[in-house]
Amino acid sequence: MTAAGPPGGTRPKLRLAGVAKEYTGRRRGTVRAIGGVDLDVRPGEFVSLVGPSGCGKSTLLYIIGGFVAASGGTVDCDGRPVTAPGPDRGIVFQEFALFPWRTVAGNVAWALARRGVPRAERPAATARLLETVGLAEVARLYPAELSGGMKQRVAIARTLAQDPDVLLMDEPFGALDAQTRALLQEELLAVWERTGKTVVFVTHSVEEALYLSDRVVVLSRRPARVLEVIEPGFARPRDREKVLADPAYPALHARVWELLRAGGAA
Amino acid sequence: MSRLLARCGPLLAVLAVLGAWWAAAATGALADPFVLPAPGAVARAAAALWRDGTLPHELGVTLGRTLAAFALALAAGAAMGLAMGRSATARAALRPLVGLGFATPKIALFPALVILLGLGSGAKVALGFAEAVFPIAAATAAAASQVPVPLVWSARAAGASRAAVALRVVLPAALPGLLSGARIGLVGAVIGVYIGEMVASSDGLGHLMVAGWRQLETDRLYVSVAAVSLLGFALDALLLLARRRLLRWAPEQAA
Numbered sequence: 285m286t287a288a289g290p291p292g293g294t295r296p297k298l299r300l301a302g303v304a305k306e307y308t309g310r311r312r313g314t315v316r317a318i319g320g321v322d323l324d325v326r327p328g329e330f331v332s333l334v335g336p337s338g339c340g341k342s343t344l345l346y347i348i349g350g351f352v353a354a355s356g357g358t359v360d361c362d363g364r365p366v367t368a369p370g371p372d373r374g375i376v377f378q379e380f381a382l383f384p385w386r387t388v389a390g391n392v393a394w395a396l397a398r399r400g401v402p403r404a405e406r407p408a409a410t411a412r413l414l415e416t417v418g419l420a421e422v423a424r425l426y427p428a429e430l431s432g433g434m435k436q437r438v439a440i441a442r443t444l445a446q447d448p449d450v451l452l453m454d455e456p457f458g459a460l461d462a463q464t465r466a467l468l469q470e471e472l473l474a475v476w477e478r479t480g481k482t483v484v485f486v487t488h489s490v491e492e493a494l495y496l497s498d499r500v501v502v503l504s505r506r507p508a509r510v511l512e513v514i515e516p517g518f519a520r521p522r523d524r525e526k527v528l529a530d531p532a533y534p535a536l537h538a539r540v541w542e543l544l545r546a547g548g549a550a
Numbered sequence: 551m552s553r554l555l556a557r558c559g560p561l562l563a564v565l566a567v568l569g570a571w572w573a574a575a576a577t578g579a580l581a582d583p584f585v586l587p588a589p590g591a592v593a594r595a596a597a598a599l600w601r602d603g604t605l606p607h608e609l610g611v612t613l614g615r616t617l618a619a620f621a622l623a624l625a626a627g628a629a630m631g632l633a634m635g636r637s638a639t640a641r642a643a644l645r646p647l648v649g650l651g652f653a654t655p656k657i658a659l660f661p662a663l664v665i666l667l668g669l670g671s672g673a674k675v676a677l678g679f680a681e682a683v684f685p686i687a688a689a690t691a692a693a694a695s696q697v698p699v700p701l702v703w704s705a706r707a708a709g710a711s712r713a714a715v716a717l718r719v720v721l722p723a724a725l726p727g728l729l730s731g732a733r734i735g736l737v738g739a740v741i742g743v744y745i746g747e748m749v750a751s752s753d754g755l756g757h758l759m760v761a762g763w764r765q766l767e768t769d770r771l772y773v774s775v776a777a778v779s780l781l782g783f784a785l786d787a788l789l790l791l792a793r794r795r796l797l798r799w800a801p802e803q804a805a
């Protein structure tokens with residue numbers, strides 16, 4: 285199974301067709317990171333990418349973001365080919381990537397300004413976004429004064445400030461402790477359900493992928509291809525306890541692990 | 551106790567230097583007023599030069615030239631450094647230039663600068679600029695090339711143009727490095743201007759030093775040396791203050 289189309293006939297938000305990527309380095313020669321990925325993501329869908337370490341998940345996300353050029357195939361967003369970064373596709377990195385010289389509010393307001401929100405409306409909009417991620421009280425602090433979980437909340441608020449249709453998230457909770465991670469997963473689901481954004485979410489955690497996603501795309505070892513697409517199908521809005529207690533959960537979990545092992549988990 | 555010591559440290563150090571100076575001038579091989587006048591003699595000469603207006607005037611001249619040289623070097627060095635840090639083409643073009651300029655003894659160009667710019671301030675400002683610009687460019691280039699990629703991409707995704715990224719992401723991110731270069735550049739500007747004034751000038755602290763030497767008024771020579779050292783020290787302290795304000799967001803950087 286290589287092509288992964290959404291059920292139903294709506295136009296996809298994202299369409300990846302034969303996306304391939306080779307890195308040419310002086311020391312390693314040519315590295316084939318992605319070996320041809322076909323994937324359609326429908327509007328408002330939550331899709332996770334899982335795969336062995338180093339298989340090309342981040343690279344695939346960066347290609348969708350327009351930060352890195354594919355060496356083969358095409359990515360369309362709303363039917364238009366992606367050639368550069370754009371405000372319709374926001375990105376959240378594992379390492380937070382906040383502007384350390386701006387306060388929490390300054391980081392969010394900056395993204396609002398890039399979107400052309402008038403100066404007079406920015407404070408209220410900033411406050412609303414910080415409220416969304418539960419950070420109203422730390423608006424005047426600098427990133428260096430925040431915990432990891434708070435930093436990632438700010439990064440999410442800043443990305444929401446650019447009001448993208450598509451949220452690209454590269455292991456956003458990978459650097460957080462288990463408790464904070466669980467909390468942020470729930471907050472992300474709440475934001476997603478309220479805003480209806482399309483999410484492409486890279487993770488190492490099978491549990492996280494199954495809990496959050498409409499579909500889990502399992503990638504092979506490098507060069508990455510789609511091994512299988514799994515639809516957890518748990519009821520929305522999701523409840524972690526119910527998901528974990530669902531009779532279908534153990535089999536799904538085992539299936540993803542089996543694929544990862546067969547695909548060459550490092 | 552250790553806090554008290556830390557507070558008084560600078561004062562103790564100055565006292566120690568003055569004491570050693572006084573002792574050396576009073577006894578031993580340096581006890582020759584032409585080699586090393588006593589601190590008291592230099593202080594008296596400084597007071598006299600201050601009262602007759604010579605010292606404030608020369609100090610003002612040197613300060614003006616230094617600030618001009620430093621401001622120009624800061625603008626040019628930061629621009630060159632940012633370009634080198636962000637564009638492979640600019641790096642290829644400028645790196646040999648900056649590397650050579652760094653290593654060249656700038657004073658060797660001074661005759662040419664005097665012919666080009668005359669005996670006034672121009673040539674001295676140019677020499678101070680030449681001393682200051684390369685460390686600033688090199689430090690800025692290094693810092694700008696290390697700006698985390700996710701910062702730049704986040705800005706690009708938010709809709710920032712390339713120019714906006716350079717000015718509002720790369721520049722602030724490279725600021726700690728730029729300011730470290732600026733500290734070295736500032737001292738370079740002081741020294742460049744002073745040496746220019748020593749070689750060919752009718753005013754400035756460097757001229758005061760050479761005049762004292764020629765007329766065998768060694769205490770005036772040391773007034774000039776002390777004044778230019780204090781000037782450099784004060785400007786560096788001001789820069790550190792500005793740095794602390796500018797880098798408030800990075801407490802560990804502001805030391």
Ligand SMILES: Nc1ncnc2c1ncn2[C@@H]1O[C@H](COP(=O)(O)OP(=O)(O)OP(=O)(O)O)[C@@H](O)[C@H]1O
Binds near residue numbers: 308
């Ligand atoms: N800029 C680059 N230049 C050369 N090779 C690269 C570059 N970026 C990634 N690669 C290579 O491409 C392959 C895929 O990297 P990528 O970061 O996309 O993997 P990943 O699936 O995100 O890994 P992880 O799960 O560890 O985050 C790796 O072999 C990596 O070494």
Ligand SMILES: [Mg+2]
Binds near residue numbers: 342
């Ligand atoms: Mg990765």
